[in-house]
Amino acid sequence: MKWVGFGILLALIAGVAVMVSAQDEQVARAQVLALEKAWNQAYKAGDVKALSSILDNSLVLVEDDGSLKTKSEFLASVKASNANDEQVAPESLTVRVFGSTAIAIGVIAVKEAKGDKTHRERFIDTWIYRDGSWICIATDATPMTHGG
Numbered sequence: 547m548k549w550v551g552f553g554i555l556l557a558l559i560a561g562v563a564v565m566v567s568a569q570d571e572q573v574a575r576a577q578v579l580a581l582e583k584a585w586n587q588a589y590k591a592g593d594v595k596a597l598s599s600i601l602d603n604s605l606v607l608v609e610d611d612g613s614l615k616t617k618s619e620f621l622a623s624v625k626a627s628n629a630n631d632e633q634v635a636p637e638s639l640t641v642r643v644f645g646s647t648a649i650a651i652g653v654i655a656v657k658e659a660k661g662d663k664t665h666r667e668r669f670i671d672t673w674i675y676r677d678g679s680w681i682c683i684a685t686d687a688t689p690m691t692h693g694g
Contacts, residue, residue, distance in 0.1 A: 575641045578648045578673050578680050582639055585682070586654075589634060594621050601682050602674075608686035610667070637666070646675040653690070666690040 581600055588596035598621060605617040615623070639652035650671040657664040669687040673680045 571643045574643045574648060574675065574680070578641045578643075578650055579639065581673070581680055581682070582636075582641075582650050582652070582671065586634060586636055589624065592624060594625050597621060597624060605682065606684045608684075610687065610689055648673040648675075648680065654687070 584596065585600050587593075588600065598617070601617050601620070603617055605620070607615040607617075607620050609615060635655045635657070637653040637655055639650060641648055641650045650673065651669070653666055653668050655664055655666050667687040667689050669685065671682050672684040673682050
């Protein structure tokens with residue numbers, strides 16, 4: 547009878563651990579979603595300081611043409627191009643959490659200021675939880691050539 551009680555206790559502990567884990571995952575997802583929105587707003591405003599706080603110093607950014615940019619190169623391009631000339635509108639965004647790593651996947655519409663050209667890009671951002679906060683370590687945006 548003692549072992550049955552112990553088994554029930556272990557099952558309850560395991561159940562609580564799963565609930566806490568799911569709750570932590572929800573909190574992490576909400577935090578990364580908020581950071582993605584902050585990134586979008588900072589980019590629109592050309593706010594290099596805000597972008598700098600969201601992006602890891604070792605950021606790897608893959609451009610449309612497959613070339614790579616560092617964090618400093620990306621920030622310099624935002625500052626030089628006056629990002630608010632380009633309108634970026636998120637169309638979809640989901641976040642999947644895997645422990646201390648999160649993957650944000652979405653679609654953005656990019657409208658260039660010069661002309662009325664708009665194109666869509668699917669992006670994937672990789673976030674890690676370090677020193678009490680989430681920070682983006684890698685990003686890639688791929689132009690979409692079909693409706694998908």
